[in-house]
Every structure is written in structure tokens, then in C-alpha cells.
Amino acid sequence: MPAVITYADRRIDWPQKVAGLAQLAKLRVYYHAYEWLLAVLLLRMQHFWPVGAVTSLVLFLVAMFAVQAAACAIDDVMGFRDGSDAENYRKNELSARPRKLLPKPLLTGLLSERDGVTFAVAAALTATAAAVGSLLVVQAPKASPLGYLAVLACATQYSWGLKLSYRPGGLEFVIVAVNAATIILPYWWIAHRVTAAAVIMAAVVCVWTLLVVSYGNAADRDGDEACGRRTFAVLAGPRVYRAILVVLWLASLTLNLLPFALGLLRPVGVLFVVPLLVAQVVQLRWGVLHGDARRAMGIGMRCYDLGGLGFAAAILLT
Structure with missing residues (x-):
């Protein structure tokens, strides 16, 4: 018998909870992989490929997906708390379980609010550990940690803390910072310059x-x-x-x-x-x-x- 987690009147088994965590992390949004691939190909095209480049790049990709997971989890927690997700995903429902609800595990009850917070913290710690490893492998420029920390802070402040996405232009600022960094940071760390x-x-x-x-x-x-x-x-x-x-x-x-x-x-x-x-x-x-x-x-x-x-x-x- 699999272990069962109970929220209110729902019984959630572990496979369902794992699926909920994948939804919370927005793993279906895989587009950082394209940005990372373009950075890799540009580095190879311009002959920047020192020893340790492969390991550094792989760790960086892990870090950026973990940053995404942390930011998305925080966003879902805050959207759950303030009711905006319930409002946005309640409308135009054509069935008892509309497809739009599926990516929102806090709304569907697959995860609790506490699960969301715990996952966000774990993802942020994973992102930091992977980024530190990526920096050390290639002896990146000394200012590199500041660039990464700025991106992590920006992403996690999307819906929490400064709540950048609640302010005009804040959402766009976060989008530009995180997506640009997925190409600029690994390129800079490995090439020690940006072309x-x-x-x-x-x-x-x-x-x-x-x-x-x-x-x-x-x-x-x-x-x-x-x-x-x-x-x-x-x-x-x-x-x-x-x-x-x-x-x-x-x-x-x-x-x-x-x-x-x-x-x-x-x-x-x-x-x-x-x-x-x-x-x-x-x-x-x-x-x-x-x-x-x-x-x-x-x-x-x-x-x-x-x-x-x-x-x-x-x-x-x-």
C-alpha cells in the first residue's frame, strides 16, 4: 500500500504529490533549455571552450531550472493566498475539472500551502548549490556570484517580498533579467567576456x-x-x-x-x-x-x- 497524504477530505498518494510538485515547478515550461543551448552553441562557434566547460554548463542549466522552480512555486503560493489564481482559473469552466486547473496543484488540492513553501526553499537552495559548482569548475570572473545572486533575488521577488510583478514594469523587468541571464551568465563565466x-x-x-x-x-x-x-x-x-x-x-x-x-x-x-x-x-x-x-x-x-x-x-x- 502506498503512503497517503490527506488534505481536508482528499487523499493524495505519493505519485500524485510528485506530479503536483512537477506542476508547481512548471517543468512543462522547458524554454530555458533553448536559451542554454544557444549559449552553448555560441561559445563553441566563437571558440570559447576551456577545461570544465561541459560540467559548468550542465550545472548552470540545473541552477536555472531550479531558479524557475523556486520562482514559480512562490508565485503559486502567493496567487493561492491572495485569491488571484482562484479568480483567473475559475472563469469559463466548461466541465467539472477544466483543463486549465491542472497546472495549479494548490487549487486542485494535490499540494498544501506548506508543501509549496517548503518546495520553494528547497529549489532556491538547489539553485544556489548548482550555481556555485558551475562557477568553481571554470574559475569564473570574481564578480560572477554577484550576477547570479541578483538574478536569483529578482526571480524570487516576482510575487513575494518586493512583489515586482504587482508593479508596473516589474513583471517585464524580471522576465528580461532571468531570460537574458540564461544566455549572458554562462557565456560570461566561461568566456570571461560578453560578445x-x-x-x-x-x-x-x-x-x-x-x-x-x-x-x-x-x-x-x-x-x-x-x-x-x-x-x-x-x-x-x-x-x-x-x-x-x-x-x-x-x-x-x-x-x-x-x-x-x-x-x-x-x-x-x-x-x-x-x-x-x-x-x-x-x-x-x-x-x-x-x-x-x-x-x-x-x-x-x-x-x-x-x-x-x-x-x-x-x-x-x-
């Missing part, structure tokens, strides 16, 4: 993520407003926010083409990025013209797949 190619690729992936999150904010506008989360989707009127989404799309289009225009990647490599460009047009159509933010958000996740693989192929071609 234009690394900076531009970091900007590219940041805008991809901003597009996903911005459509998500549009979908969650009512719940965020009810709990005092002052996102741009809450503060701006629908017309202004649609303009913001169009600006983000234009920024992404420009950045997607910039490495090829500057000669950092072979121009013919842009062919690998064409599927991404097409998908982002489709995303714009559904999100801005038809107002289906949830669908546009889902398309944005597929854009990350197309972009990650497309730019990886373009770098390998260079």
Missing part, C-alpha cells in the same frame, strides 16, 4: 518570452486587477494594450533578423527562422485582431520551439 552575438541573442529570447507573458496578462486581466496586481494589461485600456503587443511583435521581428543583418550569423541561416516569423504573425492575428489572448499565448510557446531550434540551426551553419 555582441551573445547580447543580441539574449535580447531575442527576452522578447519571445515577453510576448508569451504579455498575452497571458491580457487573459488574466480581471483576476490580476481584483488582487491588486498592476500589470500593463490592467493599467492600459484595451486599445493601448493592443498597441503594446504590436510594438513587442515589431521588436521581435527586428531582433530576429538583426544577427543576420549584422553578419553575426550567415545570412542564409535566416531560412531556419522563417517558420518563427510566420508563427509570430499568426500569434499577432489571434491575439490582437481576434482578441483570443489564451490562444495567442499558446502559439507563443510554439514560437519558442521554432525560434530555439531555428537559431540553433543557424548558429551551427555559421
Whole structure:
């Protein structure tokens, strides 16, 4: 007989609890792997590959997924406490167990609030240990720990402490800091400098993520407003926010083409990025013209797949 954990009138066995922890960590959001892959390929392309690079990079990838797990767990705990998740995931339910509820283990009862807090602390400690190992293996620059600690602090303050995501521009700041760092930090630690190619690729992936999150904010506008989360989707009127989404799309289009225009990647490599460009047009159509933010958000996740693989192929071609 498996061990059983009981919350209220629900009986949760250990396999269910493990599944709940995976949901809490948002392990289905694997996009840091693409950013990490692009950093690895850029390092190889530009011949920065010292002894210990492989071990350092693997540990860094573990650290960034642990940072994500800690930040997501804290966000779910705070969303559970202030009721914003209940509001956002309660609406438009077409069945007794709508699919949208599945990634929220605190709402479905798979995990308790205490489980969420404990997991967040464990993930933050794991992230720190893995990052320290990554730094030591390659003798990274002395200022490297400060860069990592800034990113960890920023991520964990997303919904807790400073509650950056509750402030205008705070959410976008966290997104840019964490996603850019996933390329910039390992590149800097190993190469001991940062090149234009690394900076531009970091900007590219940041805008991809901003597009996903911005459509998500549009979908969650009512719940965020009810709990005092002052996102741009809450503060701006629908017309202004649609303009913001169009600006983000234009920024992404420009950045997607910039490495090829500057000669950092072979121009013919842009062919690998064409599927991404097409998908982002489709995303714009559904999100801005038809107002289906949830669908546009889902398309944005597929854009990350197309972009990650497309730019990886373009770098390998260079």
C-alpha cells in the first residue's frame, strides 16, 4: 500500500504529490533549455571552450531550472493566498475539472500551502548549490556570484517580498533579467567576456518570452486587477494594450533578423527562422485582431520551439 497524504477530505498518494510538485515547478515550461543551448552553441562557434566547460554548463542549466522552480512555486503560493489564481482559473469552466486547473496543484488540492513553501526553499537552495559548482569548475570572473545572486533575488521577488510583478514594469523587468541571464551568465563565466552575438541573442529570447507573458496578462486581466496586481494589461485600456503587443511583435521581428543583418550569423541561416516569423504573425492575428489572448499565448510557446531550434540551426551553419 502506498503512503497517503490527506488534505481536508482528499487523499493524495505519493505519485500524485510528485506530479503536483512537477506542476508547481512548471517543468512543462522547458524554454530555458533553448536559451542554454544557444549559449552553448555560441561559445563553441566563437571558440570559447576551456577545461570544465561541459560540467559548468550542465550545472548552470540545473541552477536555472531550479531558479524557475523556486520562482514559480512562490508565485503559486502567493496567487493561492491572495485569491488571484482562484479568480483567473475559475472563469469559463466548461466541465467539472477544466483543463486549465491542472497546472495549479494548490487549487486542485494535490499540494498544501506548506508543501509549496517548503518546495520553494528547497529549489532556491538547489539553485544556489548548482550555481556555485558551475562557477568553481571554470574559475569564473570574481564578480560572477554577484550576477547570479541578483538574478536569483529578482526571480524570487516576482510575487513575494518586493512583489515586482504587482508593479508596473516589474513583471517585464524580471522576465528580461532571468531570460537574458540564461544566455549572458554562462557565456560570461566561461568566456570571461560578453560578445555582441551573445547580447543580441539574449535580447531575442527576452522578447519571445515577453510576448508569451504579455498575452497571458491580457487573459488574466480581471483576476490580476481584483488582487491588486498592476500589470500593463490592467493599467492600459484595451486599445493601448493592443498597441503594446504590436510594438513587442515589431521588436521581435527586428531582433530576429538583426544577427543576420549584422553578419553575426550567415545570412542564409535566416531560412531556419522563417517558420518563427510566420508563427509570430499568426500569434499577432489571434491575439490582437481576434482578441483570443489564451490562444495567442499558446502559439507563443510554439514560437519558442521554432525560434530555439531555428537559431540553433543557424548558429551551427555559421
